Amino acid sequence: MHAVSIASVTKTYGDHVAVSDLSLEVPAGAVYGFIGPNGSGKTTTLRMILNIIRPDTGSIEVLGARDARAANDRVGYLPEERGLYKKMKVRHLLAYYGSLKGVTSRQARERGDAWLDRFDLGEAADRKVEALSKGMAQKVQFIATVLSEPELVILDEPFSGLDPVNLDVIRQAVVELNRRGTTVIFSTHDMEMAEKMCDRLFMIFRGEKVLDGTLDDIQERYGTDTVRLRVDGGRELIEQHPAVQRVTDLGQYQEVRVQGDPQELLAALAGRTRVSLFEIARPSLHDIFVRIAGPDAERAVEETRAADAAVS
Amino acid sequence: MSKILTVTRAEYVKATRSKAFVIGVLLTPLLFSGSIVAMAISKKTVDVEERRFAVVDRTGALYAAVEDAAEERNATALRDESGEKQVLPAWVPSAYAPDDAAASDDDVLLELSERVESKDLAGFLVIGADIVSTGTGGDREFSWHTKTPTYKDLPRWLERVVNGRVRAERFAAAELDEQLVETLSREADLRTVGLTERDEETGEVIAAEEESDFANLLVPAALALMMFMLVIMSVPALMNNVLEEKMQKIAEVLVSSVTPFELLMGKLFSAVCVSLTLGVLYVGGALLFVHNVDDIPPQVLDAIGPGILAWFAFFLLLALLIFGSMFSALGSACSELQDAQTMMMPAMILMMLPMFFLGPVIENPGGSLATTLSLVPPFTPLVMFLRMAIPPGVEWWQLGLAVVLTTGFTVLCVMASAKIFRIGILSAGQTPNYRKLVGWVLSK
Numbered sequence: 001m002h003a004v005s006i007a008s009v010t011k012t013y014g015d016h017v018a019v020s021d022l023s024l025e026v027p028a029g030a031v032y033g034f035i036g037p038n039g040s041g042k043t044t045t046l047r048m049i050l051n052i053i054r055p056d057t058g059s060i061e062v063l064g065a066r067d068a069r070a071a072n073d074r075v076g077y078l079p080e081e082r083g084l085y086k087k088m089k090v091r092h093l094l095a096y097y098g099s100l101k102g103v104t105s106r107q108a109r110e111r112g113d114a115w116l117d118r119f120d121l122g123e124a125a126d127r128k129v130e131a132l133s134k135g136m137a138q139k140v141q142f143i144a145t146v147l148s149e150p151e152l153v154i155l156d157e158p159f160s161g162l163d164p165v166n167l168d169v170i171r172q173a174v175v176e177l178n179r180r181g182t183t184v185i186f187s188t189h190d191m192e193m194a195e196k197m198c199d200r201l202f203m204i205f206r207g208e209k210v211l212d213g214t215l216d217d218i219q220e221r222y223g224t225d226t227v228r229l230r231v232d233g234g235r236e237l238i239e240q241h242p243a244v245q246r247v248t249d250l251g252q253y254q255e256v257r258v259q260g261d262p263q264e265l266l267a268a269l270a271g272r273t274r275v276s277l278f279e280i281a282r283p284s285l286h287d288i289f290v291r292i293a294g295p296d297a298e299r300a301v302e303e304t305r306a307a308d309a310a311v312s
Numbered sequence: 313m314s315k316i317l318t319v320t321r322a323e324y325v326k327a328t329r330s331k332a333f334v335i336g337v338l339l340t341p342l343l344f345s346g347s348i349v350a351m352a353i354s355k356k357t358v359d360v361e362e363r364r365f366a367v368v369d370r371t372g373a374l375y376a377a378v379e380d381a382a383e384e385r386n387a388t389a390l391r392d393e394s395g396e397k398q399v400l401p402a403w404v405p406s407a408y409a410p411d412d413a414a415a416s417d418d419d420v421l422l423e424l425s426e427r428v429e430s431k432d433l434a435g436f437l438v439i440g441a442d443i444v445s446t447g448t449g450g451d452r453e454f455s456w457h458t459k460t461p462t463y464k465d466l467p468r469w470l471e472r473v474v475n476g477r478v479r480a481e482r483f484a485a486a487e488l489d490e491q492l493v494e495t496l497s498r499e500a501d502l503r504t505v506g507l508t509e510r511d512e513e514t515g516e517v518i519a520a521e522e523e524s525d526f527a528n529l530l531v532p533a534a535l536a537l538m539m540f541m542l543v544i545m546s547v548p549a550l551m552n553n554v555l556e557e558k559m560q561k562i563a564e565v566l567v568s569s570v571t572p573f574e575l576l577m578g579k580l581f582s583a584v585c586v587s588l589t590l591g592v593l594y595v596g597g598a599l600l601f602v603h604n605v606d607d608i609p610p611q612v613l614d615a616i617g618p619g620i621l622a623w624f625a626f627f628l629l630l631a632l633l634i635f636g637s638m639f640s641a642l643g644s645a646c647s648e649l650q651d652a653q654t655m656m657m658p659a660m661i662l663m664m665l666p667m668f669f670l671g672p673v674i675e676n677p678g679g680s681l682a683t684t685l686s687l688v689p690p691f692t693p694l695v696m697f698l699r700m701a702i703p704p705g706v707e708w709w710q711l712g713l714a715v716v717l718t719t720g721f722t723v724l725c726v727m728a729s730a731k732i733f734r735i736g737i738l739s740a741g742q743t744p745n746y747r748k749l750v751g752w753v754l755s756k
Contacts (some may be wrong), residue, residue, distance in 0.1 A: 047738075
């Protein structure tokens with residue numbers, strides 16, 4: 001059973017292809033992470049799942065409903081930029097947003113109060129939104145998203161701009177929702193958060209799907225060519241070795257991509273300096289992201305384009 | 313449909329619970345009645361400082377008449393009815409006699425002008441030597457010289473007094489009895505009345521009623537003005553409301569729950585409800601007023617009958633849907649307040665245009681200008697309503713045609729606006745121009 005099935009979907013704006021021939025299936029009950037650089041088509045994809053915009057071609061099925069908006073009352077959405085009426089009182093706002101999803105005002109009040117208490121916002125219920133701090137407003141927006149007890153929640157950058165305390169509170173809430181059976185799709189730029197929280201990951205780059213699978217699958221695919229190293233003499237010494245393709249200085253240690261046998265690199269380094277850390281690691285999601293969408297990748301894309309242009 | 317009503321309800325509550333609404337409801341009639349009261353008060357508190365003026369009487373015979381008339385007026389006409397309070401300024405004339413008998417006319421004018429300049433005089437009157445003669449030649453000068461030409465009471469009075477005296481002298485010279493001439497040339501007053509009818513049941517003839525300008529012109533004009541006010545009070549607000557939701561990204565939350573069309577319709581219905589609420593309050597207030605004031609002629613009550621009020625509501629509804637959808641669409645297309653103001657101008661002019669023709673339409677409601685305007689859909693609500701409300705009303709086929717045309721136009725307007733709204737509400741970046749908006753309307 002899939003919460004969302006996207007089949008061969010393309011969406012263009014004028015000449016710009018926002019999403020190109022995308023297929024994706026989000027299993028029910030999963031926590032699915034959407035990653036990708038800014039402007040690569042994440043928000044467009046999320047909006048298409050929400051039926052806010054329609055794809056040019058292809059089809060999207062949400063919670064078993066193919067009809068344009070049939071499933072919308074069962075989906076909760078937290079947009080990237082917060083959208084709250086500044087002049088409304090928190091309680092009225094929750095009641096209104098809830099009523100748009102078919103929640104009665106009594107339900108809205110009960111559920112809203114429970115959530116507000118849980119987020120330590122009980123006193124804010126009768127305050128106007130404009131009087132809330134940024135963190136508080138974000139929590140209110142989150143409550144508005146889940147008030148209708150949706151089967152699927154779509155969170156666009158839910159953690160951006162939150163301090164660690166608020167971040168933990170919302171993350172905990174998301175985990176709990178998922179435990180109770182809610183399917184969660186969220187987009188983030190925080191790779192560590194994605195690694196920790198997501199069952200499955202989807203990466204979109206320039207409108208195309210470049211990653212899709214569990215973290216294990218993905219890391220497996222990007223192999224065991226990553227070594228974590230700490231040596232006296234630091235980065236310069238490591239870079240001199242011909243098998244080293246790329247060094248990422250993480251401060252405490254260097255993350256190194258090696259071509260060939262890492263053992264040879266260890267032997268060579270051990271002969272020249274003291275090695276205090278040597279660990280063959282799987283590449284972090286961060287590293288994989290940069291490999292796909294970093295400056296090198298940009299250059300490769302440009303070159304391919306230039307070559308295509310020359311051929312045609 | 314239930315979602316449209318949810319939006320309508322929320323928007324209506326939001327609009328009517330705001331302080332601005334309550335203040336607006338109370339303030340608008342207050343402003344109106346306040347300005348009437350203010351005018352009445354300002355009329356009563358006229359300047360009663362005496363007005364001194366000189367008369368250069370070259371006939372040598374008319375000054376006495378001016379002096380006598382001023383004296384009589386100062387003695388009898390300055391106080392209010394109770395005789396306690398002075399409400400008009402006294403006139404204090406003086407005959408001008410030059411110090412130097414040989415002074416030229418120019419010297420006289422210069423000297424008197426200086427005295428006016430130094431506020432010694434309010435002005436001076438020059439009466440030519442041959443003004444009494446019935447010929448056309450000679451010195452027929454008759455002029456009022458002043459620094460305050462907008463103050464008309466005094467020159468008008470002088471004109472009347474001097475002419476009265478001149479006329480009397482001419483009658484005397486012709487040996488005619490002025491009283492008799494006036495009686496013989498008295499005009500009959502023309503009375504404007506409606507048509508005589510026969511009561512179908514009793515067969516009695518019902519005498520024509522005296523027509524009241526108040527009922528025939530003022531009531532329709534006031535209702536039309538109110539319709540315009542109700543539209544202009546709610547429609548630009550609708551645009552701001554849409555723009556605010558878009559700029560603060562509320563729109564994105566809303567359209568993840570309701571379709572843009574449901575959102576737009578909810579907003580429009582809410583605007584209609586708010587306007588009707590205001591209309592009921594104002595018209596109800598006006599009806600209460602005319603029912604409780606004895607001086608109001610009975611025709612006025614007939615002029616604000618249920619029929620005309622139903623048409624008022626109908627045309628108001630169409631106007632709100634036409635301009636409300638137009639302004640909502642414009643608001644959805646803009647990303648900044650400044651752009652919105654620029655975009656709004658043409659629509660605003662379209663909305664206000666019929667107001668500029670209110671005068672000609674009232675004067676000649678059956679004329680070709682009024683008829684044409686009343687059949688152009690964006691203008692129909694206001695102009696056709698006005699034409700209907702002024703006797704004798706309009707021919708049924710014109711009304712029918714206008715209703716069909718305007719209803720059709722309203723549907724088109726809402727549909728086109730819904731398309732712009734759907735694209736615009738989520739668009740970012742540069743505000744499109746009108747040509748691009750047309751493109752959006754025509755897109756699939």
